[in-house]
Amino acid sequence: MLIEHYRKDSANLDLLQAFTLTSDHSLQEQVWNQLPEWNRNPATVRRLLSDKDIPASDPQVRFVTLAAYEAAGGQTKRDLFADEEGNGVFITDADLLTRLVNERLQQTAAATQTEGWRWVEIHPDADYSTLAKFRRIPGEPQPLPRKLEAKRKALQKELDSLTEQLDGREEETQECERAYDRIQQIETDLEEIENSRPVSYPETVKQSCGVIVSLDSNGQARIHPGLLRKDDEAAIRATHEDRTDSEASNDQPEGTREPEAGYSAALIQSLTTVKTAAIAAELAQQPRLALATVVYTMILQEFGFELDSYKWHSSLQLSMTHTDLREAEDSAPGKALSELRQCLRTQLPAGAELWKWCLGRSEETLLSFLAFVTAKSVNAIQIKGQSDHALRLAHADGLAQALHINMNRWFVPTAENFFNRISKPQIADALAAAGKPADTAKLNLKKAQLSAAAESEVAGTGWLPEPVRIPVESTE
Numbered sequence: 001m002l003i004e005h006y007r008k009d010s011a012n013l014d015l016l017q018a019f020t021l022t023s024d025h026s027l028q029e030q031v032w033n034q035l036p037e038w039n040r041n042p043a044t045v046r047r048l049l050s051d052k053d054i055p056a057s058d059p060q061v062r063f064v065t066l067a068a069y070e071a072a073g074g075q076t077k078r079d080l081f082a083d084e085e086g087n088g089v090f091i092t093d094a095d096l097l098t099r100l101v102n103e104r105l106q107q108t109a110a111a112t113q114t115e116g117w118r119w120v121e122i123h124p125d126a127d128y129s130t131l132a133k134f135r136r137i138p139g140e141p142q143p144l145p146r147k148l149e150a151k152r153k154a155l156q157k158e159l160d161s162l163t164e165q166l167d168g169r170e171e172e173t174q175e176c177e178r179a180y181d182r183i184q185q186i187e188t189d190l191e192e193i194e195n196s197r198p199v200s201y202p203e204t205v206k207q208s209c210g211v212i213v214s215l216d217s218n219g220q221a222r223i224h225p226g227l228l229r230k231d232d233e234a235a236i237r238a239t240h241e242d243r244t245d246s247e248a249s250n251d252q253p254e255g256t257r258e259p260e261a262g263y264s265a266a267l268i269q270s271l272t273t274v275k276t277a278a279i280a281a282e283l284a285q286q287p288r289l290a291l292a293t294v295v296y297t298m299i300l301q302e303f304g305f306e307l308d309s310y311k312w313h314s315s316l317q318l319s320m321t322h323t324d325l326r327e328a329e330d331s332a333p334g335k336a337l338s339e340l341r342q343c344l345r346t347q348l349p350a351g352a353e354l355w356k357w358c359l360g361r362s363e364e365t366l367l368s369f370l371a372f373v374t375a376k377s378v379n380a381i382q383i384k385g386q387s388d389h390a391l392r393l394a395h396a397d398g399l400a401q402a403l404h405i406n407m408n409r410w411f412v413p414t415a416e417n418f419f420n421r422i423s424k425p426q427i428a429d430a431l432a433a434a435g436k437p438a439d440t441a442k443l444n445l446k447k448a449q450l451s452a453a454a455e456s457e458v459a460g461t462g463w464l465p466e467p468v469r470i471p472v473e474s475t476e
Contacts (some may be wrong), residue, residue, distance in 0.1 A: 062219025156328035180452030
């Protein structure tokens, strides 16, 4: 049946090769008949014929290696045209593969545990939602090894050169396509190098935080360090409070301790309530001191752990929720926030000196810290199913309008951050909206080539995807 379709040009050789994944002619015919003509492609056929099997290109297989899987007794399914690189090869024993992945990740975890971390956990498929459950303590980025730094500089120089060559070129030649492919590969290599950059953590952080070991999309073990769980924070606070109480008791000279008042709990509560009201009444009349107190409280929440200041508490009942921005940490605004945080952090003293430091700062300095810690609590992230979605996002848009943000300064749609993540029809719609409608020849390009071409076409137009735009402020 398939040969007849091949002879009639209704099936090409690539499609026939995909059907050789099984010798079951009835199954081949079933798959052919259930697929509409527009969806009869090798990838879809292989997916339907392999059902629950795992392709050798899967990150888990690449991590374990096909050879190690087969050496452990794992069975595979291969089409007639499978090659040595694993194309056309499928893993049939998912349980064995999972065990091998966990065993190898366990080796990485064991080596990481020796570095002094409080805990190390394995999550092979850890993603944004997994990591969002933790507070992440940033480490100090360290220089790359000399050879790797030299490679990074060479790749960056090549990338700049290729980008400059393609700038302004409208015709799509084979040379351009090769350049686009090379640019994608360079960007991937640069990302891998940056991900491998060593990060240093002080021992105090390691003793209180943990690490998650996972797999990345390239089949490499990835370590996520400096993760703080809620119970870790509770334990740290309890330890610091116990230590502080003990130090306060031991440091107070004999004879200077105040005698027990002997008042009832109700009376003490009543008197201290009056005291609280007096402090509040005075504070309300001194804006600058109020500013210093607010900044002190928020600095404790943002930087306290790194400054060994968990044992120092504020009397203000302010609570700040940190928005998890790790998914944007490699973006322009993500890097800007990280650099600003590092700059501010270097100015702060540790422990008991922080309160005195805040009192002695200028209003300009206090406001700069207040602006940063306030900014870290902004949440304009759209997540399906959140009940506060509409009103929260509307306020975020209002805040953005008040800030007069030019999003083109912070986001430029590229193949990596946008076009690779949408379908071909959506790319065509985006190009049309940007005033660069794609012709038929361009739409027939491979997805990666079309994405690279779209990046080049949209560059300089100012067009942005709808979710990242700032609505125009109403004049009514």
